[in-house]
Amino acid sequence: xxxxxxxxxxxxxxxxxxxxxxxxxxxxxxxxxxxxxxxxxxxxxxxxxxxxxxxxxxxxxxxxxxxxxxxxxxxxxxxxxxxxxxxxxxxxxxxxxxxxxxxxxxxxxxxxxxxxxxxxxxxxxxxxxxxxxxxxxxxxxx
Numbered sequence: 001x002x003x004x005x006x007x008x009x010x011x012x013x014x015x016x017x018x019x020x021x022x023x024x025x026x027x028x029x030x031x032x033x034x035x036x037x038x039x040x041x042x043x044x045x046x047x048x049x050x051x052x053x054x055x056x057x058x059x060x061x062x063x064x065x066x067x068x069x070x071x072x073x074x075x076x077x078x079x080x081x082x083x084x085x086x087x088x089x090x091x092x093x094x095x096x097x098x099x100x101x102x103x104x105x106x107x108x109x110x111x112x113x114x115x116x117x118x119x120x121x122x123x124x125x126x127x128x129x130x131x132x133x134x135x136x137x138x139x140x141x142x
Contacts, residue, residue, distance in 0.1 A: 048082070
């Protein structure tokens with residue numbers, strides 16, 4: 001399985017937020033930290049907010065923060081929200097794609113099962129499990 005860069009950055013952002021769950025992060029701050037355009041990051045934030053994973057507030061002291069405790073947000077849930085419109089292969093798209101062997105293909109069901117197994121595995125891990133360690137903890141002082 002390959003996740004889109006959209007999902008990759010969404011996961012990175014959530015890992016960062018899980019490290020400081022009570023703090024609101026501004027789009028510009030996260031954009032600078034991850035070297036990503038504010039516009040692209042705003043799209044990720046919008047998708048996560050519409051999926052109920054984060055909440056956003058405008059104005060001074062505003063920003064984005066986790067909508068729930070990091071231990072309650074599974075990676076499978078996040079990937080489902082961020083990859084919602086990304087079919088593993090064309091024939092698994094909502095419209096069924098344009099496949100000349102549909103109806104005779106034995107691959108489609110196996111790919112659907114593999115995708116389900118992948119997401120079930122991600123459901124076993126939550127954001128608290130992968131939260132970034134504080135920078136001071138990551139430095140080796142030996």
